[in-house]
Amino acid sequence: xxxxxxxxxxxxxxxxxxxxxxxxxxxxxxxxxxxxxxxxxxxxxxxxxxxxxxxxxxxxxxxxxxxxxxxxxxxxxxxxxxxxxxxxxxxxxxxxxxxxxxxxxxxxxxxxxxxxxxxxxxxxxxxxxxxxxxxxxxxxxxxxxxxxxxxxxxxxxxxxxxxxxxxxxxxxxxxxxxxxxxxxxxxxxxxxxxxxxxxxxxxxxxxxxxxxxxxxxxxxxxxxxxxxxxxxxxxxxxxxxxxxxxxxxxxxxxxxxxxxxxxxxxxxxxxx
Numbered sequence: 001x002x003x004x005x006x007x008x009x010x011x012x013x014x015x016x017x018x019x020x021x022x023x024x025x026x027x028x029x030x031x032x033x034x035x036x037x038x039x040x041x042x043x044x045x046x047x048x049x050x051x052x053x054x055x056x057x058x059x060x061x062x063x064x065x066x067x068x069x070x071x072x073x074x075x076x077x078x079x080x081x082x083x084x085x086x087x088x089x090x091x092x093x094x095x096x097x098x099x100x101x102x103x104x105x106x107x108x109x110x111x112x113x114x115x116x117x118x119x120x121x122x123x124x125x126x127x128x129x130x131x132x133x134x135x136x137x138x139x140x141x142x143x144x145x146x147x148x149x150x151x152x153x154x155x156x157x158x159x160x161x162x163x164x165x166x167x168x169x170x171x172x173x174x175x176x177x178x179x180x181x182x183x184x185x186x187x188x189x190x191x192x193x194x195x196x197x198x199x200x201x202x203x204x205x206x207x208x209x210x211x212x213x214x215x216x217x218x219x220x221x222x223x224x225x226x227x228x229x230x231x232x233x234x235x236x237x238x239x240x241x242x243x244x245x246x247x248x249x250x251x252x253x254x255x256x257x258x259x260x261x262x263x264x265x266x267x268x269x270x271x272x
Contacts, residue, residue, distance in 0.1 A: 001043055009174025020225075039155040114231070115271040117141060119149070124169065130177040131263040132161075135269075137170040142271050146229050148171050149267040153242050158235045159183070159223065160267050175261040176236070177202060185236055186224040190214040193224045196236055202260055204237055208252035213251045215242035221255055231270065 119141075122219040123134040137143050143166055151160040161181060166170035174181055185206075194209035209215060219239045225232025237259045242253035 049119075082195055096213045116150075116268060117144075117269040117271050119267050119269055121266065128135065128200055130173055130175055130198070130202060132164070133173050133261075133264065135171050135173055136169070137269060138158065138171050143171045143269060144272070147171070147233075147272070148270045150234065150270070151264045151267050153259045153263065156235075157260050159230065159236065159265055160259065160261060162228075162229060163269075173267070175264075176220050177204065177257065177261045183230055184224045184226040185221050187213070187215060187239075188220040188222050189216070190219065193226070196221065196255060202257065202262060204255040204257055206239065206242070206255060207245075207250070209251040209253075211249060211251060212245075215239060215251055215253055217241060224260070230235070 025114070057093075096188045117137060119135040119137040121269055122136045125131045126131075135143075135149075139195050143163055145163055145166055147163040149160040149162065150157055159176050161173045161175040163171045164174045175198070176183060176196070177198040177200065179198050183196045184193065185196045186193040187209075192213035192215065194213070195207045196204050197207055199205055206215065206221070217239050221236045221239060223230040223232055223234040223236060235256040237255040240254050240256050242250065242251060245252045
């Protein structure tokens with residue numbers, strides 16, 4: 001059949017057209033018009049159906065695109081709400097953390113026998129946060145050179161350092177971790193005493209403990225009261241390692257400070 005159509009399709013089409021013309025000639029005009037209209041409708045019906053489907057598809061596509069844009073806008077709104085809520089949550093956490101530190105400072109102040117003054121950190125050395133910081137209290141508040149500062153972190157209280165420079169409304173605090181810091185201390189367990197110096201990092205060095213000193217990892221180191229600056233009994237930190245010095249005359253070691261000076265935000269100044 002396909003061979004027959006391929007070979008004689010021109011003749012077949014010509015015959016159909018001739019027959020169609022003869023039918024039209026022998027029919028009334030209105031009937032001819034109807035025949036032509038029906039014929040062309042028959043020919044155009046597939047394309048009309050395709051066009052209708054295309055229009056419907058385009059309409060559906062436009063609706064889908066509009067819906068996608070609507071979802072995108074809603075998604076953006078939801079993201080903005082999430083960011084705002086995260087910011088509010090962070091603010092609440094920060095407030096709770098600050099309140100916890102201030103409550104600890106207030107409780108210590110009420111129980112302490114010394115006069116204490118709260119101060120906030122207003123500046124620090126950007127190159128090394130373990131050297132010195134500036135406080136918002138100065139000579140007008142009773143702060144003097146060598147005023148001792150305590151800090152509160154995670155429920156712990158420890159020495160932060162001592163004041164080395166005073167302005168009317170601000171002061172500079174030398175942190176205990178500064179390499180120029182030197183504090184007379186004592187091992188709370190064995191009662192041997194020596195010196196703690198800073199290392200410009202979150203670590204301290206034990207020095208000048210007698211050869212027979214009993215120093216063990218885990219021992220607490222506190223101020224001895226010697227030297228005339230730091231009162232006795234203030235917490236410095238915990239021994240992490242002890243060793244014999246190179247000169248074989250003294251023992252030394254390393255200490256983890258009770259508080260991290262690089263994270264100090266407020267201090268309590270001991271006013272003499």
